[in-house]
Structures are given as C-alpha cells and as structure tokens.
Amino acid sequence: MSEQLLFAAEVTLNGLMAGVLYALVALGFVLIFKASGIFNYAQGVMALFAAMTLVGIQQGQIPFSHLINAIFGTEIHHFPWHVPSIIAIIAAAGVMVGFAWIVERYILKHLVGQPDIILFMATIGLAYFMEGFGDMMWGSELKTLDVGLPQGLNETVLNVTDKLFGYGFFIDNLDIVAAVVASLLVAALTIFSQYSKQGRALRAVADDHSAALSVGISLRFIWVLVWSIAGFVALVAGIMWGAKSGVQFSLSLIALKALPVLMLGGFTSIPGAIIGGLIIGVGEQLFEFAIGPLIGGATQNWFAYVLALIFLVFRPQGLFGEKIIERV
Amino acid sequence: MFYREAGDFKTSYKDDNQTFPIRLDRAGYWVALAVAFLIVPFMVNDYWVNAIFAPFFIYAIAALGLNILTGYAGQVSLGTGGFMAVGAYACYKLMVAFPEVNIVFHVLISGGITAVVGVAFGLPSLRIKGFYLAVATLASQFFLVWLFNKVPWFYNYSASGQINAPERSVFGVVVTGPHTEAWAKYLICLIFLVALAWIARNLTRGMMGRKWMGIRDMDIAAEIIGVNPLMAKMTAFAASSFFVGVAGALFFSVYLGAAEAGESFGITKSFLILFMIIIGGLGSIFGSFAGAAFMVLMPVLLKNVLVGMMGWPTDLAAHLEFMIVGGLIVFFLIVEPHGLAQLWRLTKDKLRLWPFPH
Numbered sequence: 001m002s003e004q005l006l007f008a009a010e011v012t013l014n015g016l017m018a019g020v021l022y023a024l025v026a027l028g029f030v031l032i033f034k035a036s037g038i039f040n041y042a043q044g045v046m047a048l049f050a051a052m053t054l055v056g057i058q059q060g061q062i063p064f065s066h067l068i069n070a071i072f073g074t075e076i077h078h079f080p081w082h083v084p085s086i087i088a089i090i091a092a093a094g095v096m097v098g099f100a101w102i103v104e105r106y107i108l109k110h111l112v113g114q115p116d117i118i119l120f121m122a123t124i125g126l127a128y129f130m131e132g133f134g135d136m137m138w139g140s141e142l143k144t145l146d147v148g149l150p151q152g153l154n155e156t157v158l159n160v161t162d163k164l165f166g167y168g169f170f171i172d173n174l175d176i177v178a179a180v181v182a183s184l185l186v187a188a189l190t191i192f193s194q195y196s197k198q199g200r201a202l203r204a205v206a207d208d209h210s211a212a213l214s215v216g217i218s219l220r221f222i223w224v225l226v227w228s229i230a231g232f233v234a235l236v237a238g239i240m241w242g243a244k245s246g247v248q249f250s251l252s253l254i255a256l257k258a259l260p261v262l263m264l265g266g267f268t269s270i271p272g273a274i275i276g277g278l279i280i281g282v283g284e285q286l287f288e289f290a291i292g293p294l295i296g297g298a299t300q301n302w303f304a305y306v307l308a309l310i311f312l313v314f315r316p317q318g319l320f321g322e323k324i325i326e327r328v
Numbered sequence: 329m330f331y332r333e334a335g336d337f338k339t340s341y342k343d344d345n346q347t348f349p350i351r352l353d354r355a356g357y358w359v360a361l362a363v364a365f366l367i368v369p370f371m372v373n374d375y376w377v378n379a380i381f382a383p384f385f386i387y388a389i390a391a392l393g394l395n396i397l398t399g400y401a402g403q404v405s406l407g408t409g410g411f412m413a414v415g416a417y418a419c420y421k422l423m424v425a426f427p428e429v430n431i432v433f434h435v436l437i438s439g440g441i442t443a444v445v446g447v448a449f450g451l452p453s454l455r456i457k458g459f460y461l462a463v464a465t466l467a468s469q470f471f472l473v474w475l476f477n478k479v480p481w482f483y484n485y486s487a488s489g490q491i492n493a494p495e496r497s498v499f500g501v502v503v504t505g506p507h508t509e510a511w512a513k514y515l516i517c518l519i520f521l522v523a524l525a526w527i528a529r530n531l532t533r534g535m536m537g538r539k540w541m542g543i544r545d546m547d548i549a550a551e552i553i554g555v556n557p558l559m560a561k562m563t564a565f566a567a568s569s570f571f572v573g574v575a576g577a578l579f580f581s582v583y584l585g586a587a588e589a590g591e592s593f594g595i596t597k598s599f600l601i602l603f604m605i606i607i608g609g610l611g612s613i614f615g616s617f618a619g620a621a622f623m624v625l626m627p628v629l630l631k632n633v634l635v636g637m638m639g640w641p642t643d644l645a646a647h648l649e650f651m652i653v654g655g656l657i658v659f660f661l662i663v664e665p666h667g668l669a670q671l672w673r674l675t676k677d678k679l680r681l682w683p684f685p686h
Contacts, residue, residue: 039459070640110662117404118665120459121606124599125657132650140643256595259463267459296478305467312456312464326548 006167011289012282017175019281020182021244024237025258026265026273027186028230033267034206035226036108039120042127044255046096046231049134051238051247053095055145056138058088063137085147089235096231104224131252140249145242149177178240185236186274189229198225206268260308266321275319280304331679347529364518369511377510382583384624385517386575391604391616392528393571398602399611400532401564402544403453407465409597410472411569413589414442415576417482420491423504423581424484431496431503435520435577442573443566445472450565454558457547469598476589490588493581504581513582520578524571529613531567540564541611603653607660609669618668626652 025043032040056063060079068074083091107126111119150173161169193199204212205222213219241251261280265272284303292299317323331352338344348354372381390408397403418438423431449468456464476482483491495505502508503516531537539560542550551557580587587593600623608619627649634645664670 066641066644070644107658107662114661114665116458118661120404120462121602122658122661124602125654125661127654129651129654129658132647132652132654135647136644136651140647256466259466263460263463298474298478301474302467302470305464305470309452309456309464309467312460313452316455316457316460318460 003167006165008286008289010169011285013169013171014175015282015285016278017171017179017281018285019278020175020179021237021240021277022254022258022261022281023274023277024178024182024185024233024240025255026261026277027189027270028233028237029258029262030265030267030270030273031189031226031233032230035202036205036223037116037119037209038108038123039116039267040230041120041123041255042130043230043234044252044258045127045130045134046099046234047238047241047255048247048249048251049099049130049238050092050096050231050235051145051242051251052134052138052143054088054092054147054235054239055143055242055247057091058083058085058147061138066139067136089147089239092235093232096235097228100224100227100231103227104220108223109220127252131249143242143247145239145247147239147243149174149239149243151243172244174240174244178244181236181240182274185233186270189270198222202226257304260304263308263312263318266318268322269318269320272318272320280307283307331676331682333680347533361522364522365515369514372510372514374510377514378583379628380624381514382517384621385514385521386579386583387601387604387624388617388620389521389524389578390572390575390601391608391620392525392613393568393575394601395605395608395611395613395616396528396532396540396571397564397568399605399609399615400537400544401540401561401568402547403450403561403564404458404462405465405568406462406595406598406602407449407468407472408572408601409593409595410469411442411446411572412576412579412597413472413476413593414445414569415439415573416580416587416593417476417491417589418442418573419577419581420493421482421484423494423496427494427496431498431581434496435574435581438577439570439574442576443570446565446569446572447562450562450569453561453565466595469595473589473593476593488588490586491580492586493584496581504585506585508582516582517578520574524574525613525617528567528571528616532613536563536567544611603657605667606657607667609667612667612669614672615667615669618672622668623653 025047028043028046029040032038032043055061060081060083062068062076062079065077068076103126107122108119111122154171154173154176157169157171161167193203201212201217202222202225204215204217205219209219212222237254238247238251241254245251257280258277261276262273263276264279265274265276284300284307287303288297288299312318331350333350336349336351338349346354348357368381390412394405394408397405415438418441419434422429422434422437426434449465452464453461477489483489486492493504495502495507497503498516501512503512532540539550539555540563542553542555543557543560543564547557550560576593580592584592604619604623605616606619607622608617609615630649630652631642631645634640634648635642660667
C-alpha cells in the first residue's frame with residue numbers, strides 16, 4: 001500500500017476513536033430527548049460538572065473554598081485526604097443523581113406542557129447556571145483527571161501494523177479504552193431498556209406520555225431516572241474527555257460538537273447517535289487531512305456543522321430519526 | 329387614574345391604528361425621546377457611554393433583529409454572532425475601500441450585505457424546522473467566524489489578524505476611531521437605534537409581520553390560508569440579518585474600534601443576544617429594549633457591588649454572574665415565559681383600572 005493511503009487509514013482510525021467520544025456525549029442527549037422531548041443543551045456542561053466533581057472529590061478539595069475564603073478571609077483549600085478513584089466515581093455518580101432530582105423538582109415540574117422551545121431555552125439557562133456553579137464550587141483552573149486509565153501510545157498496535165504494512169499506526173491507549181467503554185455502555189443501556197421493568201416504562205414514556213401516564217407509570221420518576229442515566233453517561237464522557245485533554249471549560253464545548261452528531265443520526269435514535277458520531281469523527285479528520293491544508297486548516301471548527309446542515313436539507317429527520325409528520 | 333383610554337376619542341382610522349393609542353403612552357414616548365436626544369448627550373462622559381449606553385443601544389439593535397426572526401417568525405437562530413461579524417467585516421472593508429463615502433452609508437450597506445448572507449444561510453429553514461434549524465444555524469456561526477479568521481483578505485492582511493476602525497466623521501463630527509467624543513458615539517448609536525426600532529415596529533404590525541406570526545404559530549396552517557412560506561421566511565431572515573448586520577457594524581466601528589472575529593463575535597455573543605430576547609420577551613419590540621438593558625446593566629451592577637464594594641476577586645464575581653444569568657433565565661421561563669415585556673403589559677393593565685378594583 002502506498003504511504004498516503006496508509007496515512008489516510010491511520011487518520012480514519014483516529015477519527016473513529018474521536019467519533020466514539022462524540023457519540024458518548026450525543027448518547028446523553030438522545031436519552032433525555034426520547035424520554036421527555038427535551039433537547040438538553042446542558043449535557044456538555046453536565047459532563048464538565050461531573051468531571052470537576054470527580055476530580056474535586058478525588059483530591060479532597062473543599063467545595064466553595066474560594067467563596068468561603070473571599071467572605072471569611074480564611075485560607076482553606078483541601079481536606080487532608082485523597083479518595084480512591086472508584087469511590088470518587090461512585091460519589092460523583094451520586095452527585096449526578098442528586099442533580100437529576102433537583103432539576104426535576106425545581107425546573108421540569110414547573111415547565112410541563114410548555115412549548116419545546118421554552119424547555120430548550122430553560123436548559124440553556126441551566127447550562128449557564130451549572131457552569132458558574134461548577135466553577136464556584138471547584139475553582140475554574142485546569143485540572144488533570146487521573147483515574148488510572150491507560151494512556152499513551154499503544155505498543156501492540158504499533159508493532160502489529162508495522163509488521164503487516166511496514167508502517168506503524170499511532171493509536172492512543174485511552175482512545176481504545178474509550179471505544180470499549182462506550183460499547184459496554186451502549187450494550188448495558190440496551191439491555192436495561194429492553195429487559196428491565198424501568199426500562200420498559202422508559203420506552204413507554206418515550207412512545208406516548210399520556211398513554212404511559214394512564215397505565216400508571218410515574219412520569220416524574222421516569223424523568224428523574226432518565227436524567228440520572230444521562231448524568232451517568234455525562235460522567236463517563238467527562239472522564240474520557242477529561243483524561244484526554246484535562247478538565248477545563250472547553251469540555252463543555254464538545255457538547256456543541258455533539259449537536260451535529262445528533263442531527264446526522266436523528267434525535268431519537270441511539271444507534272443513530274453512535275453512527276453519527278463515527279461519521280462526524282472520521283469525516284472531520286479526513287477533511288482536515290485532505291482539504292484542510294488547502295484552505296487554511298482548523299476546519300474541524302465548522303466541518304461537522306456544515307456536513308450536518310447539508311445532510312439535513314436532503315433528509316430532515318436525520319439518518320435514523322422518526323419521520324416527521326405534520327398536521328394542521 | 330391618569331393612565332386610561334376613556335375620553336381619548338379617535339375620529340379617524342389613522343388615529344385608531346397608531347402605535348401608542350393611549351395618551352399617556354404617547355406623551356411618555358415623546359418625553360423619552362426628548363430626554364435621550366436633548367438632555368443626556370450633554371451629560372454623558374466616557375465611562376457612561378462605553379460601559380452602558382453604547383453597548384445597550386447596539387445590543388438593542390441586535391436584539392430587535394433576532395426578535396424579528398425568533399420572536400415574530402419563530403425561527404430559532406444561534407448564528408447571531410456570526411452575522412454580526414459579517415456586518416463588522418463588511419463595514420471594515422467598505423470603510424477602508426471608500427474613505428470618501430459617509431460612514432452612515434457604510435453601516436447601512438453592511439446591513440444589506442449581512443441580509444444577503446442571512447438569506448443564504450436561511451434557505452435550509454424551508455426544509456429544517458425547530459431544533460434542527462437551531463443547530464443548523466450553528467453552522468453559520470462557526471463557519472463565518474472561521475472564514476474571517478482564516479482568509480486574510482477580510483482583515484486586509486494585517487499581521488495581528490485584527491481589524492481596526494479608521495477615523496471617519498459624519499457632518500464634520502468624528503464618530504469612529506480613538507478620537508471620538510463620548511456624545512458623538514452616543515448620538516450615532518441612538519439615531520440608528522431609534523430609526524431601526526421605528527422600522528421594526530411598523531414592519532411587525534403590518535402585513536409582513538402578520539405573515540411572520542402566521543408562520544410562527546403554525547406554518548402549514550399559514551400556508552393553507554395563503555402565506556407563502558418561502559417569502560415569509562426569507563424576508564424574516566433578510567430583515568433580521570439586516571438589523572444584526574447594522575448592530576455588528578456599529579459594534580465594531582463605533583464601540584470597539586478594533587475587533588477579532590473569534591473573540592468579539594463568538595458563540596457567546598449569539599447566546600447573549602438570545603438571552604436578551606428571552607428575558608425581554610419574545611415577539612415584542614419593548615422586550616428587545618428591556619432585555620438588552622437588563623443584560624448590559626446586570627454585569628455592571630454585579631461587578632460594582634461584588635468587586636467594588638465587597639472586595640471579591642473578579643473571577644469569583646464572574647462565576648456568580650454566570651449563575652445569576654442562568655438562574656434568572658430559568659426563573660423567567662417558569663414564572664413568566666413572555667419576559668419583561670409581559671410584566672410591563674400586566675402593569676399597564678393594572679394601571680388602567682387603578683385606583684378602582686374592577
């Protein structure tokens with residue numbers, strides 16, 4: 001094989017891995033959208049908040065220490081302990097469940113029956129609130145997240161491909177872990193929604209709110225449940241992205257990247273989110289590789305959106321979305 | 329007692345259709361204009377203009393524009409920042425290329441150019457609706473900002489990648505560049521704002537506005553009763569982008585003086601203006617003003633109180649500002665989805681009856 005082609009193959013592979021990470025964020029969106037019809041803009045900030053909470057708990061940071069210091073003039077920063085990763089992850093998941101409950105109790109409950117666009121804007125407000133809240137609670141500096149995931153170049157892939165093609169592929173261990181975790185997560189979610197009682201209730205709600213209510217499914221419980229699951233997915237996404245590029249504000253911007261993924265895959269389809277993520281991941285890497293240098297580079301900023309835009313003009317419901325039927 | 333329509337007899341259709349049917353409203357409108365034009369310009373200094381008046385006027389223009397598109401025509405847009413950038417860069421290119429032409433024309437032509445770009449990015453709205461459209465407009469936001477950063481022609485190959493407003497004057501008064509007097513800055517923004525608000529008000533209560541509202545409320549039903557959705561949506565995009573483009577041109581040339589696409593016209597600007605119209609009130613001219621005033625004043629106030637009076641570090645105050653903005657948006661959506669404009673309407677209804685209970 002020619003050098004160029006091998007290089008393109010490597011770029012594609014890396015694109016696939018990045019796509020998995022996009023898909024992870026997109027998954028959280030789809031879950032909430034299916035169950036409650038809410039387009040949750042705050043998903044990215046949830047990932048950021050979850051990752052911040054995880055780091056904060058792990059390192060024994062005192063919540064709101066900056067605020068306390070500013071008001072009382074004290075100098076406190078950390079508790080004198082470090083929490084093991086696994087306990088910190090569980091605690092962070094617990095925080096996300098609590099967060100889901102608060103969102104349902106104080107926001108969603110009051111907005112039932114409002115037009116979709118109002119709910120969407122409420123989640124934008126929520127995103128802003130959480131951004132400020134997270135920064136205030138844990139401080140806004142760049143944090144490194146380390147929960148013991150393998151990092152760095154994967155030697156095996158490098159050696160095997162070197163033997164096969166005479167050209168070693170550079171693939172990050174973390175990306176492989178992310179791909180495995182993402183597939184496990186999707187499998188777990190599928191099993192949960194197909195075979196458990198709550199999962200069936202969840203699908204019923206997604207199908208028809210009022211019909212689900214009439215057979216005795218508690219909407220409010222389902223909403224808390226689905227926001228908790230989305231919070232958990234956000235935590236996983238936050239861990240992966242945080243381990244890759246550090247926990248910082250730009251993490252919440254990957255949520256924006258997940259939007260074209262969703263549009264491409266369709267808002268209501270879990271496989272759509274995965275496949276959309278892979279298409280966007282590969283597409284933007286290849287585009288940057290092939291055409292980027294000709295037109296100034298950094299095309300990743302907009303390629304995904306323009307691709308989704310052009311695609312939607314031809315198929316407005318996305319790849320796997322339900323057909324939109326409009327009646328007067 | 330004073331605020332009532334009783335006794336204010338209308339004897340012609342013209343009287344009956346006027347914008348402010350109540351006498352006190354009319355008087356208030358003229359008094360506000362008189363104060364804004366005849367008294368305030370003599371009292372302002374640099375701080376007041378740069379911190380409050382100029383951003384308020386310019387954001388109010390942008391909010392009017394977005395309100396036409398989102399509030400009246402129902403097409404949610406997250407690309408306002410990108411369109412403001414189009415206005416700013418068009419204005420810059422025109423100012424540099426034709427120094428002898430009056431800046432007012434440059435600003436208006438920049439608005440026109442933005443309208444054309446807006447229509448181009450609005451075309452997909454015929455096929456894409458709701459959330460899908462909101463996300464699709466993000467494409468314009470990111471693509472336009474990237475374009476202005478990466479194509480050197482737009483910033484005339486300057487080394488810093490920035491655009492700087494050269495000094496230009498209107499009737500001998502300098503309005504752009506570093507030597508601008510505070511009152512000149514104030515007046516040029518105010519004149520644009522009043523003229524555009526007048527246009528927006530009359531557009532939205534005329535045939536055009538009714539078509540937009542028909543499309544907003546239910547596009548298929550509107551189409552059936554004879555509204556052409558292509559024309560209605562495209563005119564909404566064009567009018568909205570024109571306003572936003574003028575706002576962008578003023579923002580760059582009069583207010584900032586120097587701008588860089590990613591920093592001045594990023595995604596945060598799009599959201600800021602969206603928040604203005606949500607908090608102010610969707611589909612209301614007054615709401616655009618109220619929302620812009622609120623979003624401009626609140627950070628200034630918070631900063632003065634927290635940093636100035638209580639001695640908090642600025643980053644902490646910034647975090648609190650985020651929380652307050654977010655919290656307020658959620659609060660407004662829950663308590664009053666129609667924003668400050670609806671509160672104002674309710675107050676007026678109460679005032680009409682006051683002091684009688686019924």
